[in-house]
Amino acid sequence: MNWNKKSVLLTGAGGFIGSHLTESLLGLGADLKTLVRYNSRNDWGSLELLSKEKLKQIEVIFGDLKDPDALRDISKDVDIIFHLGALIAIPYSYIRPREIIENNVLGTFNVLVAARENNVEKIIHTSTSEVYGTAQYVPVDEKHPLQGQSPYSASKIGADKIAESFFLSYNLPVATIRPFNTYGPRQSARAIVPTIITQALTGKMVSLGSLYPRRDLTYVSDTVNAFIKIAESPKSLGQVINIGSNFDISIGELAKKIVDIIDPNIEILSDKKRERRKGSEVECLRADNAKAQKLLGWKPKVSIDEGLKSTIDWFSDHIELYKSDMYVI
Numbered sequence: 001m002n003w004n005k006k007s008v009l010l011t012g013a014g015g016f017i018g019s020h021l022t023e024s025l026l027g028l029g030a031d032l033k034t035l036v037r038y039n040s041r042n043d044w045g046s047l048e049l050l051s052k053e054k055l056k057q058i059e060v061i062f063g064d065l066k067d068p069d070a071l072r073d074i075s076k077d078v079d080i081i082f083h084l085g086a087l088i089a090i091p092y093s094y095i096r097p098r099e100i101i102e103n104n105v106l107g108t109f110n111v112l113v114a115a116r117e118n119n120v121e122k123i124i125h126t127s128t129s130e131v132y133g134t135a136q137y138v139p140v141d142e143k144h145p146l147q148g149q150s151p152y153s154a155s156k157i158g159a160d161k162i163a164e165s166f167f168l169s170y171n172l173p174v175a176t177i178r179p180f181n182t183y184g185p186r187q188s189a190r191a192i193v194p195t196i197i198t199q200a201l202t203g204k205m206v207s208l209g210s211l212y213p214r215r216d217l218t219y220v221s222d223t224v225n226a227f228i229k230i231a232e233s234p235k236s237l238g239q240v241i242n243i244g245s246n247f248d249i250s251i252g253e254l255a256k257k258i259v260d261i262i263d264p265n266i267e268i269l270s271d272k273k274r275e276r277r278k279g280s281e282v283e284c285l286r287a288d289n290a291k292a293q294k295l296l297g298w299k300p301k302v303s304i305d306e307g308l309k310s311t312i313d314w315f316s317d318h319i320e321l322y323k324s325d326m327y328v329i
Contacts, residue, residue: 022047038064081123085107091276094277095329100151107159109162116166125176146160164176168238185315189324198319219300235295245300249304
């Protein structure tokens with residue numbers, strides 16, 4: 001694919017993965033529009049951390065996924081849409097389930113309708129491994145049952161199925177990427193890796209929820225590379241593709257790895273207030289990435305030790321951006 005000739009719209013560009021994907025698309029030469037949720041501070045989220053030179057190459061558009069007119073307007077003359085925009089915090093979804101569902105389900109519907117009306121060449125819809133719930137078997141392949149163990153995961157199941165229906169009903173050229181836990185520079189403190197790192201860099205204790213759940217972690221550059229490969233591959237149309245390492249680690253083991261790099265004397269504690277609600281905790285996730293390897297030729301390149309070291313280095317240089325003394329939901 002010649003990205004120099006492609007007009008691209010990226011929703012959720014102000015987020016963690018979105019900002020990294022923005023950088024990669026700029027490097028490929030894409031003509032890039034980015035959708036950022038409106039706020040009166042003119043705050044572009046994680047895009048603010050890109051260089052001024054890179055930001056000058058991006059058209060930043062304020063809007064809301066729940067506004068179909070806005071999406072119809074900004075997706076005109078667009079070749080490819082990367083749809084990452086979503087409210088993703090699981091604890092917040094317990095408190096505001098309606099907001100999560102309206103944003104993630106209705107927002108995705110609006111993106112798909114706009115893409116269909118404007119004859120967009122390809123849409124890459126972003127799912128999440130949370131749709132699987134606690135693994136019934138590992139590694140988890142794309143045929144694993146879906147379980148809505150939180151309002152957030154239920155909203156993403158709904159969004160995924162709407163994307164599937166638009167492919168099957170209208171032949172809309174959509175592919176669904178299903179990343180497992182991604183980590184790296186710029187991630188918000190609501191995620192587990194930044195939660196551990198920010199506490200370890202600023203104190204002598206790391207307070208977490210349950211330490212036994214196991215997660216499959218992928219460094220952000222590998223996840224971004226998968227987005228690009230899915231966009232480029234004609235084989236991805238109509239497919240759901242897991243993106244993960246096929247390696248899992250417990251939260252406790254992960255915390256130990258991180259504090260051993262920062263300060264082995266740091267204490268790791270489990271705090272009941274930080275635990276997910278009973279029945280909602282996803283106990284184990286480990287990706288079967290065979291489909292991604294077969295269809296895309298994709299597999300992760302960055303080891304967890306290398307990725308954690310790079311992430312800690314970035315957070316050390318940007319710790320002032322984080323409220324390490326607060327539990328962020």
